[in-house]
Amino acid sequence: MGSTAADPGPQIAARFRADLAAIWPEGIDDEQARLGLAVSGGPDSLALLLLARAALPGRVEAATVDHGLRPESGAEAAEVGRICEMLDVPHATLRVQVAPGNVQAQARVSRYAALSGWAAGRGLVALATGHQADDQAETLVMRLNRASGVAGLAGARPRGSAPGGDLLVLRPLLDWRRAELGEVVRAAGLVAAQDPSNGNDRFDRVRVRRALADADWLDVSALAQSAAHIAEADAALEWMAALEWRSCVRKEPMGLKYRPQAPRAVILRVVARIVRELDGEEARGGAVARVVEALVAGRPASIGNLVARPNSGGWSFARAPVRAARREG
Structure with a gap:
């Protein structure tokens, strides 16, 4: 596959490949290992698509989950499909039904279930998502404001499993800032979809995002690293809890x-x-x-x-x- 105007520069692609190799050492050089990408059409996931395509030419496929919760979602999924066709990346739109109740939680469960089934059907060994450093920092501040414990404060881990399954989930963009990813998309001449909820002050995340942007004395990258350290502590506590269970819990x-x-x-x-x-x-x-x-x-x-x-x-x-x-x- 030849290069196109959509390719990020070689230094940017090399940086992404190094980040991916750090969390996926067994797959980065395996020409048979193909990577799935969760691409919503927003700036972070479009940047992920561009970077992964450049780092693993011919070894990536993309999927867009359409929850049907917004009128624009179908058109956004179709636009991702058009971009993937232009980039010669296979793409699928996965339509899901979200059960009533906690819509955000149910949407997440439905999304990962659909992506896991898609990855299995396509023979993809792992799934990459577009979580980035600003997401980590915002989540940490939100959870601190709710007096969360270690599990709540822990940031997304670079490598984990899909909820309710064993699909390997990779988050190679956790050291990347939102602005950097947006620049990757702009340099490719693409226009990302914008979720209107991202500008709605009724949501905690939107208020926290604006507060962080106004507080120039805060280091968002450092906050994201702290969330990663807490995630390591959370994993250690889980290990200790498993040991305590084996040693101290008995059936009656x-x-x-x-x-x-x-x-x-x-x-x-x-x-x-x-x-x-x-x-x-x-x-x-x-x-x-x-x-x-x-x-x-x-x-x-x-x-x-x-x-x-x-x-x-x-x-x-x-x-x-x-x-x-x-x-x-």
Whole structure:
């Protein structure tokens, strides 16, 4: 495939290839390993498309997920398809239905499910997304403002798995600024789609983005690096929680018995996993913390459909008994 006017310069392409190699060493030089790209049509994902095409010629494919939540989404997906055709990159539009409720959370679940199925069907070994440094910094500030714990403050990891599956997800742009990526797109003569919600002050992220832009004393790249460090700490706590689970959690006839040995941050994760295992639901961090505080103080507590009781050096968790319906007389 020859070069085109859309190709970024060799130095920019080399920088991207080095970033990708750092998180995908097993695939970067494997000519048989093909990479999927999640391309919405926004500036970050269009830059990802241009950079990945230059770094891995003939080895990338793109997909656009159309949630159908905005009237413009179909036209934006079609425009991505047109750009990919111009670049000689295979493209697919994946249309999904978003279940009612928490629309953002449901859209994310639906998006990754669709992308995982597409990648499997196309024989793609990994999926790259366009998360970048400004995203990391904004998320960190938002979560700090909500008093989040380590898990909430952790930034997106450069390498992970798709939710609910084992598709390898790569985020090679975490050291790139939004403005840099926008310049890659402009230099290629492309016009990125703009989500109108990005200018709506009702959204926390928009307000934080504007506040960061006005605070020239803040180093956004440093904030993004801090989010990455917290992500490493989060991974370490997960490892410790898994060890604590294997060592200190045992089955009982009616549920699970936990004899805590670790620091509180690890205990909270183990108790959250107990709730998930027995109740089938994710518990909010505040609810888990209240249960742990009660148990440490020697008091029973309830969470979801479970009852937790302190006894003989540990804590027992079981489903609460179902009360018989009162007879009408």
